Amino acid sequence: MTSSDFKRVALIGLGLIGSSISHAIRRAGMACTIVGNAKSEATRTTALRLGLVEKVYEDPADAVKGADLVILCVPVGVCGEIARRIGPHLSPGAILTDVGSVKAAVIRDVAPHVPEGVHFIPGHPIAGTEHSGPEAGFAELFNNRWCILTPTKDADPEAVKRLQRFWEELGSNVEIMTAEHHDLVLAITSHVPHLIAYNIVNTAAHLERVTDSEVIKFSAGGFRDFTRIASSDPTMWRDVFLNNKEAVLEMLGRFSEDLIALQRAIRYGEGDKLFELFSAARAIRRGIIQAGQDTPAPDFGRRQVKLATREDGSRS
Numbered sequence: 619m620t621s622s623d624f625k626r627v628a629l630i631g632l633g634l635i636g637s638s639i640s641h642a643i644r645r646a647g648m649a650c651t652i653v654g655n656a657k658s659e660a661t662r663t664t665a666l667r668l669g670l671v672e673k674v675y676e677d678p679a680d681a682v683k684g685a686d687l688v689i690l691c692v693p694v695g696v697c698g699e700i701a702r703r704i705g706p707h708l709s710p711g712a713i714l715t716d717v718g719s720v721k722a723a724v725i726r727d728v729a730p731h732v733p734e735g736v737h738f739i740p741g742h743p744i745a746g747t748e749h750s751g752p753e754a755g756f757a758e759l760f761n762n763r764w765c766i767l768t769p770t771k772d773a774d775p776e777a778v779k780r781l782q783r784f785w786e787e788l789g790s791n792v793e794i795m796t797a798e799h800h801d802l803v804l805a806i807t808s809h810v811p812h813l814i815a816y817n818i819v820n821t822a823a824h825l826e827r828v829t830d831s832e833v834i835k836f837s838a839g840g841f842r843d844f845t846r847i848a849s850s851d852p853t854m855w856r857d858v859f860l861n862n863k864e865a866v867l868e869m870l871g872r873f874s875e876d877l878i879a880l881q882r883a884i885r886y887g888e889g890d891k892l893f894e895l896f897s898a899a900r901a902i903r904r905g906i907i908q909a910g911q912d913t914p915a916p917d918f919g920r921r922q923v924k925l926a927t928r929e930d931g932s933r934s
Contacts (some may be wrong), residue, residue, distance in 0.1 A: 624687045624784065629654040630678050630700055631691035632665045633851075634746060635717045637755025639689060640670040642788040645757040655681035656752075664752045679707045687784070690716035690728075695857030698727025710735040713777055717743055719804055721768045721797035723861035729770070737777035740768045740797065742804070743790060748849045758789070762910050765790040768797040805865035810873060812855055813866070815847035 627643065629636040632654045640652050654671035655678040656662045662674040675681040682688045682704045690697050697716055708714060714736055718724050721740050732738040745763040747754065765785040769778045782792045795803075822833045822841065837845070859866055883891045906912050 623780075624648065624650045626651045626653065626685045626687070628681045628685035628688045629671065629691055630681060630688065630704070632656045632661055632670060632674070632752045633691060633750050634754045634759075635743065636689070636691035637665070637668070637670050637752045638745075638757065638759040639691070639717075639755075639788065641755055641757035642760055646787045648787065650687075653681050653685065661752055668752060670752060670755070678704050682709075682712075683707050684709060686712050687781075688712060688714045690714070690718070693851075693854045693857040694718035694720045694724055694861050695853075697724050698731070701728040701731040705731040705733055708733060708736045711737075713737045713739060713781055715739050715741045715767075715781060717741060718858075719744075719808060720858055720862040721766075721800045725768070725770065725797055737774050738770070739773055739778055739781050741781065741785070742766045742768075742800065743785065744804075744808075745790075746850075748846050750851045760785070761789040763790055764911075765792050766800050767792060767794050768800050769794065770797075801862050801865045802868070805862060805869040806872075809858055809862060809866050810869045812847055812850065813859065813870070814873075815844040816855070818844050819848040 627639075627650050629639060629652065632640075636654065640654075643650065643652060652671050654662075654665055654674045655676070656665060656674060657676065659676075662676065665671050665674050673681075678700055686709060688704070688708065690700060692700060694716075697718060701714075710733075714728075714732060715738070716724055716728070718740075719742055721742060724740050725738075728740075729738060743760055743763060743765040745759045745765075747759075765788075767778065767782060767785075778794070782794075785792050818841075822828070823830060825833075833841075880892070880895065882888075883895075
């Protein structure tokens with residue numbers, strides 16, 4: 619059995635991740651029908667225009683009927699409500715998964731609504747850009763990126779293997795771990811960095827002795843990178859922090875302690891200590907590049923997304 623044996627895939631949410639999954643499925647040549655759900659009429663229209671789905675539904679319950687793979691591509695804060703609505707309509711033997719960057723909270727909110735005979739296997743493809751919406755997706759998003767699966771102890775092993783093969787065919791490497799460990803790892807590798815980015819951009823914007831125009835005009839590379847991260851979807855990240863607060867607060871505590879150590883080294887002119895810390899951080903960056911998780915190319919080799927022009931001439 620291969621993952622292409624899925625006959626009908628339902629994408630609940632057609633933003634960056636949902637649309638990229640659609641593109642990647644087609645690139646892999648999987649012989650399946652792809653249907654979708656989006657609450658916005660504009661998104662549904664765009665999804666059909668781009669050929670992301672054969673059919674698109676306003677009601678997620680309609681989208682999941684007859685699907686043997688259902689993927690929740692929505693903010694983690696609404697996964698529980700979506701699961702409640704689609705639960706009675708899920709087909710026996712179907713696999714239900716998600717793409718959220720918090721796992722323990724998703725299990726807590728979704729599992730009670732999963733009927734017997736449906737395989738719920740939480741997942742998280744660690745891939746994305748700061749862009750959102752159905753036009754932001756592209757098939758290569760998951761290439762050589764990690765997808766973490768966090769099956770519960772009673773998960774069916776064959777269903778887990780089948781979902782693992784699906785993500786591998788989309789180009790991902792797959793790792794399996796507990797939801798709790800996932801949330802701790804992502805708190806330091808993703809969630810806290812985003813929080814720092816949001817905070818430092820807002821700090822710069824609120825400086826009384828530096829104007830907004832100066833912040834924009836004289837932005838150095840480091841600040842520009844922070845603004846790129848801070849331009850990510852506010853709804854998604856609000857839900858992440860509200861649903862992974864224990865792990866985030868633990869990592870923030872450690873970060874604050876390390877920041878105080880840096881502050882002390884600067885205050886007392888401890889150049890050797892600063893050099894040691896900066897060298898260790900630089901080695902981590904080199905390790906990420908060597909592992910194929912990023913590139914030393916200008917702008918990190920990130921794909922340039924063309925912005926659509928609205929009828930009023932503005933950009934989206």
